[in-house]
Amino acid sequence: MRPANASRLRSTRAVVGLALLLSVTTPAFADSLMPAAPYANEQLPDPKQEAAAKHLMESLRCLVCQGQSIADSDAEMAGDMRSLVRTRIQKGEKPEEIRKWLIERYGDWVSYNPPxxxxxxxxxxxxxxxxxxxxxxxxxxxxxxxxx
The missing domain is CATH 1.20.5 (Single alpha-helices involved in coiled-coils or other helix-helix interfaces)
Incomplete structure (x- = not known):
């Protein structure tokens, strides 16, 4: 084998090896190192408010998973959305107002019941x-x- 071809083969192997290494380690960096939002995985103290929040969360689509509701998803963004829903309901906002705000922000796709x-x-x-x-x-x- 000529020296030029051997050098090209080594550099190709290095690039392929680096690509394989990056493809294996990328999922480890998918979530941030930030702590979860306050009400992402914690229920509201008032059972009526929690029931309203749960009902709303089951009707909203996770923007990351796309096939799950934010109530079922483990994605970090779904946790942030659960926290947002619970916080707003705890402050007295109506579920339909929260749904409307989320649809204005993310589009009709966020709702499982598009208008x-x-x-x-x-x-x-x-x-x-x-x-x-x-x-x-x-x-x-x-x-x-x-x-x-």
Whole structure:
């Protein structure tokens, strides 16, 4: 092997080794070293307020996990959002006001129950449309079977 090729092979191995090392250590730095928010994992002392907070948290989507509510997620941001919800409810704010504020800040996507408007109407109409198409296909096949 020529010296130029050997040098190129060594540098390629070094880059691949560094990339593998970084890919293994990156998840260790995913969360910050900051302590959790005050009410991230701690319930409110008033059971009625906690029930209202829990109900609201179950209807809000975690922005990091995307498939879980903030009540179920272990993500740091979900903990911050749980703390925010509990703190605001403890101060007397209504759950719908908190939901509205979060939607204004993060968009309709943060809510599992998006409003019906010009942007989200396909989310509401498509299931009905697909159900209608399915019924039409099944009824057509049943009619063909009766003819045979």
């Amino acid at each position: 019906l408007d010009a942007l989200t109407w396909p989310l509401w109409v498509m299931p009905i449309l697909f159900l209608g198409i399915g019924i039409w296909i099944v009824s057509g096949r049943l009619k063909r079977r009766k003819r045979k």
